[in-house]
Amino acid sequence: MKQCTLCEGTGIVDGRRCEVCHGKGEVEQCLLCGSPIISSLKMEICESCEENHDIVLELDPLAGYSDIIIGKAYLGKVKRMGDVGYFVALNTSISGLIRRRDATKKYMLNQEVVVKAESLRDNRLDFIPLNIEKYTLIPFKKKIPLWRINDITDKAINGAVMIRGIVSRVQRTSGPTIFSIYDETGAIECAAFARGQRAYPAIDVENVVEVRGEVNLRQDKLQIEVKDMEKLYGSRQSVVRDAIDKVIEEEAAPSEIPPLVASPVGEELRGKMLLIAKELRKAVYKGIPILIRHHADCDGFIGGIALDIAIRPLLREHSPDKEAEWHLFRRSPSRAPFYEMEDVVRDLNYSHEDASRFGQSMPLVLIIDNGSTREDMPAIRKFKVYGSKILVVDHHYPGEVKDGKVEVDELVDIHVNPYLVGGDYTFTAGCLGVEIARLINPEVSEKIKHLPGIACSADRAKSEIADAYINIAMKKGYTKEDMLKIAECVDFEAFYLRFMDGKTLVEDFLGLGRLDRQRNLLQVVGSEVERLREQQLKTVLANAKSVKLANNLLLSTLDLDKYSHKFTYPPPGKTTGMLHDIKAGENSKRRTVTLAYGPDFVILRATEDVSRDMGLNVNIFVKELSEELPQAGIDGGGHEVAGSIKFVEGYRKPVLEKLAEKVAKLKA
Amino acid sequence: MKQCTLCEGTGIVDGRRCEVCHGKGEVEQCLLCGSPIISSLKMEICESCEENHDIVLELDPLAGYSDIIIGKAYLGKVKRMGDVGYFVALNTSISGLIRRRDATKKYMLNQEVVVKAESLRDNRLDFIPLNIEKYTLIPFKKKIPLWRINDITDKAINGAVMIRGIVSRVQRTSGPTIFSIYDETGAIECAAFARGQRAYPAIDVENVVEVRGEVNLRQDKLQIEVKDMEKLYGSRQSVVRDAIDKVIEEEAAPSEIPPLVASPVGEELRGKMLLIAKELRKAVYKGIPILIRHHADCDGFIGGIALDIAIRPLLREHSPDKEAEWHLFRRSPSRAPFYEMEDVVRDLNYSHEDASRFGQSMPLVLIIDNGSTREDMPAIRKFKVYGSKILVVDHHYPGEVKDGKVEVDELVDIHVNPYLVGGDYTFTAGCLGVEIARLINPEVSEKIKHLPGIACSADRAKSEIADAYINIAMKKGYTKEDMLKIAECVDFEAFYLRFMDGKTLVEDFLGLGRLDRQRNLLQVVGSEVERLREQQLKTVLANAKSVKLANNLLLSTLDLDKYSHKFTYPPPGKTTGMLHDIKAGENSKRRTVTLAYGPDFVILRATEDVSRDMGLNVNIFVKELSEELPQAGIDGGGHEVAGSIKFVEGYRKPVLEKLAEKVAKLKA
Amino acid sequence: MKQCTLCEGTGIVDGRRCEVCHGKGEVEQCLLCGSPIISSLKMEICESCEENHDIVLELDPLAGYSDIIIGKAYLGKVKRMGDVGYFVALNTSISGLIRRRDATKKYMLNQEVVVKAESLRDNRLDFIPLNIEKYTLIPFKKKIPLWRINDITDKAINGAVMIRGIVSRVQRTSGPTIFSIYDETGAIECAAFARGQRAYPAIDVENVVEVRGEVNLRQDKLQIEVKDMEKLYGSRQSVVRDAIDKVIEEEAAPSEIPPLVASPVGEELRGKMLLIAKELRKAVYKGIPILIRHHADCDGFIGGIALDIAIRPLLREHSPDKEAEWHLFRRSPSRAPFYEMEDVVRDLNYSHEDASRFGQSMPLVLIIDNGSTREDMPAIRKFKVYGSKILVVDHHYPGEVKDGKVEVDELVDIHVNPYLVGGDYTFTAGCLGVEIARLINPEVSEKIKHLPGIACSADRAKSEIADAYINIAMKKGYTKEDMLKIAECVDFEAFYLRFMDGKTLVEDFLGLGRLDRQRNLLQVVGSEVERLREQQLKTVLANAKSVKLANNLLLSTLDLDKYSHKFTYPPPGKTTGMLHDIKAGENSKRRTVTLAYGPDFVILRATEDVSRDMGLNVNIFVKELSEELPQAGIDGGGHEVAGSIKFVEGYRKPVLEKLAEKVAKLKA
Ligand SMILES: [Zn+2]
Ligand SMILES: [Zn+2]
Ligand SMILES: [Zn+2]
Ligand SMILES: [Zn+2]
Ligand SMILES: [Zn+2]
Ligand SMILES: [Zn+2]
Numbered sequence A, B, C: 001m002k003q004c005t006l007c008e009g010t011g012i013v014d015g016r017r018c019e020v021c022h023g024k025g026e027v028e029q030c031l032l033c034g035s036p037i038i039s040s041l042k043m044e045i046c047e048s049c050e051e052n053h054d055i056v057l058e059l060d061p062l063a064g065y066s067d068i069i070i071g072k073a074y075l076g077k078v079k080r081m082g083d084v085g086y087f088v089a090l091n092t093s094i095s096g097l098i099r100r101r102d103a104t105k106k107y108m109l110n111q112e113v114v115v116k117a118e119s120l121r122d123n124r125l126d127f128i129p130l131n132i133e134k135y136t137l138i139p140f141k142k143k144i145p146l147w148r149i150n151d152i153t154d155k156a157i158n159g160a161v162m163i164r165g166i167v168s169r170v171q172r173t174s175g176p177t178i179f180s181i182y183d184e185t186g187a188i189e190c191a192a193f194a195r196g197q198r199a200y201p202a203i204d205v206e207n208v209v210e211v212r213g214e215v216n217l218r219q220d221k222l223q224i225e226v227k228d229m230e231k232l233y234g235s236r237q238s239v240v241r242d243a244i245d246k247v248i249e250e251e252a253a254p255s256e257i258p259p260l261v262a263s264p265v266g267e268e269l270r271g272k273m274l275l276i277a278k279e280l281r282k283a284v285y286k287g288i289p290i291l292i293r294h295h296a297d298c299d300g301f302i303g304g305i306a307l308d309i310a311i312r313p314l315l316r317e318h319s320p321d322k323e324a325e326w327h328l329f330r331r332s333p334s335r336a337p338f339y340e341m342e343d344v345v346r347d348l349n350y351s352h353e354d355a356s357r358f359g360q361s362m363p364l365v366l367i368i369d370n371g372s373t374r375e376d377m378p379a380i381r382k383f384k385v386y387g388s389k390i391l392v393v394d395h396h397y398p399g400e401v402k403d404g405k406v407e408v409d410e411l412v413d414i415h416v417n418p419y420l421v422g423g424d425y426t427f428t429a430g431c432l433g434v435e436i437a438r439l440i441n442p443e444v445s446e447k448i449k450h451l452p453g454i455a456c457s458a459d460r461a462k463s464e465i466a467d468a469y470i471n472i473a474m475k476k477g478y479t480k481e482d483m484l485k486i487a488e489c490v491d492f493e494a495f496y497l498r499f500m501d502g503k504t505l506v507e508d509f510l511g512l513g514r515l516d517r518q519r520n521l522l523q524v525v526g527s528e529v530e531r532l533r534e535q536q537l538k539t540v541l542a543n544a545k546s547v548k549l550a551n552n553l554l555l556s557t558l559d560l561d562k563y564s565h566k567f568t569y570p571p572p573g574k575t576t577g578m579l580h581d582i583k584a585g586e587n588s589k590r591r592t593v594t595l596a597y598g599p600d601f602v603i604l605r606a607t608e609d610v611s612r613d614m615g616l617n618v619n620i621f622v623k624e625l626s627e628e629l630p631q632a633g634i635d636g637g638g639h640e641v642a643g644s645i646k647f648v649e650g651y652r653k654p655v656l657e658k659l660a661e662k663v664a665k666l667k668a
Helices: A047-051 A234-252 A262-284 A297-317 A341-358 A374-385 A429-440 A442-447 A451-458 A462-475 A480-497 A503-509 A513-544 A573-585 A608-614 A619-627 A649-666 B049-054 B234-252 B265-285 B298-318 B341-358 B376-385 B427-439 B442-448 B451-458 B464-475 B479-495 B503-509 B515-543 B571-585 B607-612 B618-628 B649-663 C048-050 C234-251 C264-288 C298-317 C340-356 C375-385 C427-440 C440-447 C450-457 C462-474 C482-496 C503-509 C514-543 C572-586 C607-614 C618-628 C649-665
Strands: A026-029 A055-059 A073-080 A085-089 A095-099 A112-121 A124-129 A136-140 A159-174 A177-182 A187-193 A210-217 A221-231 A290-295 A331-335 A364-368 A391-395 A414-416 A547-550 A552-558 A592-597 A600-606 A637-638 A642-646 B026-029 B055-059 B074-079 B085-091 B094-098 B113-119 B126-127 B138-139 B161-174 B177-182 B187-194 B207-216 B220-233 B290-295 B329-334 B364-368 B392-393 B413-418 B546-550 B552-560 B594-595 B599-606 B633-641 B642-646 C024-030 C053-059 C073-081 C085-089 C095-098 C113-123 C124-129 C138-139 C160-172 C177-182 C187-192 C208-220 C221-231 C290-295 C329-334 C365-368 C391-392 C412-417 C545-548 C554-558 C592-596 C600-608 C635-638 C641-646
Touching: A047 B546, A085 A112, A095 A112, A095 B546, A112 C412, A112 C641, A124 C264, A136 A341, A159 A221, A159 A234, A177 A210, A177 A503, A187 C391, A210 C234, A221 C572, A234 A262, A262 A297, A262 A364, A262 A391, A262 A414, A262 A429, A290 A297, A290 A341, A290 A429, A290 C427, A297 A331, A297 A364, A297 A429, A297 A442, A297 A480, A331 A341, A331 A374, A341 A374, A341 C482, A374 A391, A374 C514, A391 A429, A414 C503, A429 A442, A429 A451, A429 A462, A442 B479, A451 A462, A451 A480, A480 A503, A480 A513, A503 B341, A513 A552, A513 B161, A513 B220, A513 B376, A552 A573, A573 A592, A573 A600, A573 B571, A592 A649, A600 A608, A600 A649, A619 A637, A619 A649, B049 B055, B074 C095, B085 B113, B094 B113, B094 B392, B161 B187, B161 B220, B161 B234, B161 C085, B177 B207, B187 B207, B207 B234, B234 C187, B265 B290, B265 B298, B265 B364, B265 B392, B265 B427, B265 C208, B290 B298, B290 B341, B290 B392, B290 B427, B290 B607, B298 B329, B298 B364, B298 B427, B298 B442, B298 B451, B298 B479, B298 B503, B329 B341, B341 B376, B364 B376, B364 B427, B376 B392, B427 B442, B427 B451, B427 B464, B451 B479, B451 C618, B464 B479, B479 B503, B479 B515, B479 C340, B503 B515, B503 C340, B515 B552, B515 B571, B515 C375, B552 B571, B552 B649, B571 B594, B571 B599, B594 B649, B599 B649, B607 C641, B618 B633, B618 B642, B618 B649, B618 C221, C073 C095, C085 C113, C095 C113, C160 C187, C160 C234, C177 C208, C187 C208, C208 C234, C234 C264, C264 C290, C264 C298, C264 C365, C264 C391, C264 C412, C264 C427, C290 C298, C290 C340, C290 C427, C298 C329, C298 C365, C298 C427, C298 C440, C298 C450, C298 C482, C298 C503, C340 C375, C365 C427, C375 C391, C391 C427, C427 C440, C427 C450, C427 C462, C440 C482, C450 C462, C462 C482, C482 C503, C482 C514, C503 C514, C514 C572, C554 C649, C572 C592, C572 C600, C592 C649, C600 C607, C600 C649, C618 C641, C618 C649
Parallel strands: A055 A073, A055 A136, A095 A124, A187 A221, A290 A331, A290 A364, A364 A391, A391 A414, A552 A592, B055 B074, B055 B138, B094 B126, B187 B220, B290 B329, B290 B364, B364 B392, B392 B413, B552 B594, C053 C073, C053 C138, C095 C124, C187 C221, C290 C329, C290 C365, C365 C391, C391 C412, C554 C592
Antiparallel strands: A073 A085, A073 A112, A085 A095, A112 A124, A159 A177, A159 A210, A177 A187, A210 A221, A547 A552, A592 A600, A600 A642, A637 A642, B074 B085, B074 B113, B085 B094, B113 B126, B161 B177, B161 B207, B177 B187, B207 B220, B546 B552, B594 B599, B599 B642, B633 B642, C073 C085, C073 C113, C085 C095, C113 C124, C160 C177, C160 C208, C177 C187, C208 C221, C545 C554, C592 C600, C600 C641, C635 C641
């Protein structure tokens, strides 16, 4: 094909259909001399070339009887000899007969022979053999209409189609190589047969291709059996890609559903939340695997599960692979309060395995309730080397904000965090995740709208926004006690789930499954959690020491190593929180600070007023201690009034002494 | 269909065949007016309705040429136009011709047309078009005989069948949805095609269904290709379910093979052992997954493996899924001496995954050599929320027995434990497991009958029952030394196997595989175990301290943390046992007590006479210590003379002092 | 068949073709009387027996119309009754007609009937029924030509073939049982249908079989549909096996590519390296799974990955299973510096699972950068019980060499280690692995030739050989700094990879993938590693103590437990090395020794001159300490100047004191 020179590809000359290309904008070129062909002949040879050459046509595998032109010469192969003559095949589906009386010589099985199409009636084709030795062999490429993938329905079965699209997956099976291809309307699997080899080794994920083949029904699934696949280049490539990208950009545009809770901070974040929703939707359309990592606590689980619930139905709907939700989606909890080196090595290992074994591209990575801090950077940086987009949805303090950016933004593609727009941690990851899930898939909105309230309870978020979310949950029938209990139970499960996603179990706790199960689980697990907390508290309270400092603070200390149950629930951080809450509750009129320490760490909790009125800030303590004890390997941080400090065991005593001193020196 | 009102469904009136229903008990009802149809006509329309309506029949996909009634009107679709006329299809397998001369107008491809069946000869069907606009369309449902699943053999291939049964599994494959269905005779897979959707989304595991379809051979397996599946309700449902339940109850009845060792305790337990055998057999027949959890020591492995060996052949025989033993059976060792929270979270996670991905129901859970104590309860309670039946086979002290019941019985469906009927731990879990395995599948009896002897040796069981079992093993050629060595080796493997089931390896040790391998393994691993034990003992013996107390007891103490190899074999419990056995052996005339402690635990061993004559009981020590040191987080227990006590590290000194005091105060 | 007695199987008599067997060397025997049959008749009955018996032939499933002998009697089955007569089938593909007028009685469907073949034209076969009651039924086994597997190409599709070969895998699928069979030319999968049963249960891996069947194309793969499979015995078996073995021995012969670096040690090792290459190639040809275990450090990864890269393409080329590289190859890192009990239990468990589930044989095991020492023996010994061949490629000191053998050689089948031939650890496992990989598959040589240089840098190898390898890497553009950085980064990844093979990630670091990724990874991970090292060093250097001893040694000590970051990178061994390198560097004129200790171990590093000039040797210290403190559970060892000593915690003080004493007593 060649652009029509008269209309310059527009198909229109002076407002009327171009006479050269009949409005198509393109003209065919003679395969031999290159001159344009205007006639409606089926061959791509101009009339003059046809006269001057002994043209013999070679049919492509898609040609059928209706493509035969009586009188033309074809190259065939002898496939059977019978009493009546020789049966000659032109391709796998067309054959005709050289009557014995017309056969001027004997042919061998599988011998090539040039024949003239003599007559055709009811798919009965008769040939006359042509005894020419020299001829010009011309490929006859059957013209197949270009289909949009979505138009390929049952009616197209056994028919020939041509599609143009982008490859999203290349799976070498024990049978054919399966190319998943999408265009602007949908996706389909194309099976290419190459007798044990990887078919079309030059064609890979992300390439734009033109596929010609036959539609068939394989294992109850529409599939194209590839007869011919071509990688497109240059403008042919970009035209297809641009068209697809344009439609996917439109289709992937998230719904404009209003947030559950309107707030200035939410309004500021909305733009980036829409972008994240769009990226996730695009990944679904493009067959890009999605990897969600979330903090292994109740808030993190809620954020991750909300997205999980929103994305899976889209995968089921849009993917040509019925098991897409298992192949193209993974959600994993991260035990650490950041995206750890162990996590990323695991994620990369499995992503690489999928890539080499199933021809998948590297995943789109979304980190939720983690991902914002400096500690996340080494792992994220490593994933970036493999070209993955990294999306972060977090509510942890991301460090100092300059021009709306923080340190991690040099790596992260889209970063949603209330701190970036003047908000704080009370707009929890669970809230953010639910709002994004609703943008991705508004149909799940009703089902998940009570989750942010639980997330806020779990993260002890106290703010107007948090209260509004909690109210929504209360309207759905959850009391504040219910929410705290659910949060506690999910934390408990998370403690044992480790790397498992715990899908059904956690969903049941969150009231996303059968409600009788939620009730039973809360009763059964709730009482076990209560028992374990009581058991821990009994020992902890008996052994913690509290002193009133000169600055009127109540300082409680506890040796976790000596006076708490280890390697069981509740873990040290939670144990410290429980102790602190009790101490603060018992002394509600006094500002209180709690220090609980192990061999190489100390956990600090303080009432908010110690920060507000006296300037306590864990991060400042960490900084000062690093300077005062440079040889102690000081590290750590957290929120102002809740964090931990790590050190090497040999410095436990001086670190604790200095810390106590600092607390004692605080002034209102 | 409707119950015949004359015979009331019995088919018999006054001892003779009912004339209304011809003895079927049911009469057909006219689809239009509901009046009974007595004639043998193929349509479900009464004669009067047929006269009063323009009846047009719509054939179902299973109807064939022999179902055509000449003269009746049918709804068809134009499928091909030829020179001779229009070919009209009534369903995918029946079509006939409207001759061109009879066609009163032109039809489009796929146009609906009402035709009268004019003549039928040799499957050549001729139609006359009927130009009626208004008519009453009546489904013509081909009557297909009801088959029992077991009767569907190769002879039925390509034939139409109807079955009624219960759904045991619904797997959404990348092709059709596969429903596993069982009736009272067997099970079969039914493939329902729904072009990428989950077929019959309203039909789920446990439902009673009627399936009409065609038998075919798919991948060398007989399968029903579903044409039509209906969920049954009300009495139609209960009739089927009851019939199946009744037969499965009978079929699942365990064999009445006598026990290997007869004993009063065994006799008392036999009823519940039969019930457990029956539950497991029923699970096989019903396609319910089976999950076996056993203690990770030799006795536990023996119990679990005996059941494993008994159940797998049944799965192979009765399941329509050739890989059933991988899909419907899982056996896992539990490291802790109880069913831990970590275990149950893992089990639930994988069961939920199987349920959502493969449409399986939740498993039947059997816990062996664990499961009887209060510590097992939180995990069991959690599984119960998901409706699983819980079976326990244990020989650990289950707490106080009241009316033949213990605390855990509020949760456990069937509980076999010698303590419930006046026996004790010497009837070990391995013995119980082997006896139950024999009830499940008597064919394995000979193969596994030496296992209880090994289990008794492993658990140091000394009693008449244990001796009898040991004798059986001895008759099979195992010396007592062999048995102890096997036990030691299996414990060693269990230490490294962790969560793996170690099937072949442990079976080889137990003499269930090739005997040359057993010999070699025992030699190779036995000497390695010996080396590790020697190495541990050398250090332990040199550093343990022994004193003779005033009450004539020999008390040995050891700081395991300081004076034993850690994180290697033998672990602390076994190390303490070894030390104690040597001390007791060296001082065979003196009652001896051994206390070996780590940072937050102490392990106690005593000779039986200290309990018998002086009343030592670990459980009492635990209780007393909890009261004396309430802030020390005391926990633990065990047998009278073998158990462990946990505490928080800070109280090691007072706990040890008080323990030593208690031992010193014991009086004969 | 029977050896021809005239020519004695040679086919030749007096230089001319034998007249009895027509040169075939074999004569057919009459199935009834055993006398030789000389004619070319299709039946295996001699003429005289044919005359004396009423012979009726029973066709095998492969016989076709061309095998029918007009006039002979056949056993058939009535399959259809029509107006014209009875259609009688002789097997699934041959049937003929008894015309109604010839039918002397009525037949039932499926009734057996003896017929005479009357006429055959164009596959239309006419029968005359024979009313005989007593006859001699003779199997007519169609003679099918023996094919070499490699000759079975597309042209053979739908044709009947016979092959003789060895079974390498028997997979019971949800459909047919799949036998993988290889002969001297190649391998193919043969599908045997047994309606849900394991087909041919007596035939197993390693058996020699004769398969007769039909070639078909299943899922784009040539496969034999088994009609008949027979296990061969005696000489029939050995002839086939010997022929295959002979060819595989030849084919598996490794290429004679010269080493990258020539050296006397390399020359000495070459013989065994060729043997190892051959074993691995043979495993590929024979479908034996390959298991590679390597030390989890940079040198070990290089050795393992070089082999990985060499073997996978062979598997893709030679295996009939397209996913062979996932089914028949596994590479795992071992964290310990020896093949641990945990590793072997895991490996055995998975190998046993594969064996029982997929019918695979036990794997060929290759251990690299581990495997040579006494500590490896218990695990290797265990694998040996299962008959696996064990290959070891190591450069760790294997203990005293006697007659070219060391202790581990009693277990290992082929052992490559420079110490066995007078070399040392500077010929690292990475170098050895790369050289063997080149022998296995010379095509990868260019790609991997820079790896040994990196391995030598990683293991701090300093020798002529190491320098030569490093030079090769430098010529490929790697500076020494690059190599050290890569080594450090791979160690870092190995720390987090644990049991994962990290294929793509580590390959990218090693420059085996995209080079831009290597650059980015080194930059990103390199700086993270640097940060962690700095952080560790800061604490370690501030807290290590150094003293100058009277013997002029600089002794540095560090309490790792108190003064280093634990459970993070760098781990204790590397931390000690870093400290030692700095101390030695700062005091380059002084011999230096570093002792870093934890609760139950001490790591020793010394400059080489302390060993060379003063005789320091960790292994001697271990031996002395064991004698001096027999109760301390002393264990350990290593190189002369780099090793570790373990003890039970309670003896830390005396062990450290004695060690310091020993160091102080060293004399130049
Ligand atoms: Zn959060
Ligand atoms: Zn969180
Ligand atoms: Zn037991
Ligand atoms: Zn046990
Ligand atoms: Zn090495
Ligand atoms: Zn190494």
